[in-house]
Amino acid sequence: EGLFYSAAAHKRSEVIGDTEVRDTLRITRATTEKLHDFAFELAQKRKERGKPGRVTCVDKANVFTSMAFFRKIFDEIRPNYPDIEANYNYVDAQALDLVRRPWDFDVMVMENMFGDILSDLGGGLVGGMGMAACAEIGDENGLFQPAHGSAPDIMGQDKANPLAAILSGALMLDYLGERSGDSRYTDAAALIEASVDKGFSANALRPMEFGGDMGTLATTREVVAGLKG
Template sequence: MSGKTSLEIAVFEGDGIGTEIMQPCLDLLSAVTETVGGFGLTFKSLPAGAGTYSREGTALPPASLQAARNADAILLAAMGLPDIRYPDGTEVAPQLDLRFEFGLYAGVRPVRSVAGTPAVLADPRAAGLDFVLVRESTEGLFAARGKGSVENDSEARDTQVITRAVCERLFDFAFKLAGERKAAGLPGRVTCVDKANVFTSFAFFRKVFDERAALHPDIGSDHAYIDATALNMVRHPWDFDVLVTENMFGDILSDLGAGLIGGMGMAPSADIGDEHAVFQPCHGSAPDIAGQGKANPTAMFLSGAMMLDWLAVRESLPACAQAAAMIRKAVDRVFASGAVVPFDLGGSSGTLAVTEAVMAALRDPEAAAVAAI
């Protein structure tokens, strides 16, 4: 932990709506930094993504990778376009390259209801959802990325990889997170999500989980199969606290979690390793609405808040945590007031309206946020 107060953030706008939601997020981060004081942020914009690949023949230029490596944190909007692909037919996704390159094994996907957003589930308990999915982000089925094979145009194979070294770090991360949540008054329980009844790799995943759970006797632990978990995330998601799972399962469940709180525009995320971390919305580049001013920047704002929380711990800067809390409170205040309803939530508030309302709530916490709908 360095304790430095001047922090450099590597910024990847990427593709599609990424170029529309990043600048509002940077403006918000600059505003909250100025309000709180005690630390400073500088932003370094770096090229990467499908557009970069089409222009330069590489999706993640070496200079961008090195600059990201040198930065204190990495903020990413969205990357990839469906009509720009690698020769094997897969989409350009340098955000995955960053996870593998920097060993970002813990994909943190919070599922938190925001008051004032349209209800997705009828049960009133869904209005208070607050659980976290921790997705392993460097191996599992994704370890086969770029390594799969097709034999005689008749059989295709991808291989899942589960290692003890990554699992131990992943599970320790999940138990530490559950401990922090328990200290904040939440249940403090970790659920291992797997398919251990069918696959050897998942039986091993569960075995290592149980070993690490024994080292955290103050934190509750249990197991659930992936299919049952998908069912229960709809039937009674309020029963979950911290879920930890393999890469592909986590990819699917995180989208389901986003759906429970209104959609991808409300879902932030982080991919965290021992030395580096990337913060980005769960959503993609949404080329169908790019350039129309319709993108909901909320997930981008909340991802920025997650970055500040991580920096607060890493750099011993409580002011960063204060700034993160201010962003979340501003977002909550705006949606609770009904001042904005983004397009993806059934309203007509575009990127600018949401941004202006959140900025106003940040600058004047006592005033009701007002924005054109």
């Protein structure tokens, strides 16, 4: 979907000799409706947990017909969630606003390429990609992993920030709780997130990635200690 519809692996790009390449940005109603429903339902869950619980539709509807269609479907879905505040932002303005006033945003829904870029910007805002937890959720399965990939340059040196992996585990537990109806998973996810929050608030979590003095093992031990406390 989106511009990733034409990702090289799919071989859908139109290659015209050695002079031009054209990629297709594809927006379908079926996928976009599921995406917007997911965003609003996520906002509802976050609101129940004391978060802002607002949704921002990030697009470029003033330029691209596909993005205008994306926003049109957002407007059709929006009335189904009257308890959730919703608004729009063009993607370039969103990049500016995330740097200038990130606290004004909670859940943002957008096309894949825009999300690929702004998610890294979000990682930078919270100190680095070592905080960037990731959940890739499909109709039947979910994949949970840090967004940052591997770091072979610091392998075996006890320097990597493990929090993205730990928080990805929390996302997985939350997902399992929702799918199974077993609140123990959801409670465990909340405990992990609370331990990380408390650790930073008390300056007990100081990953080297942020200029701190704690490596992978020490950071992990502190999160575990927060769970016990």
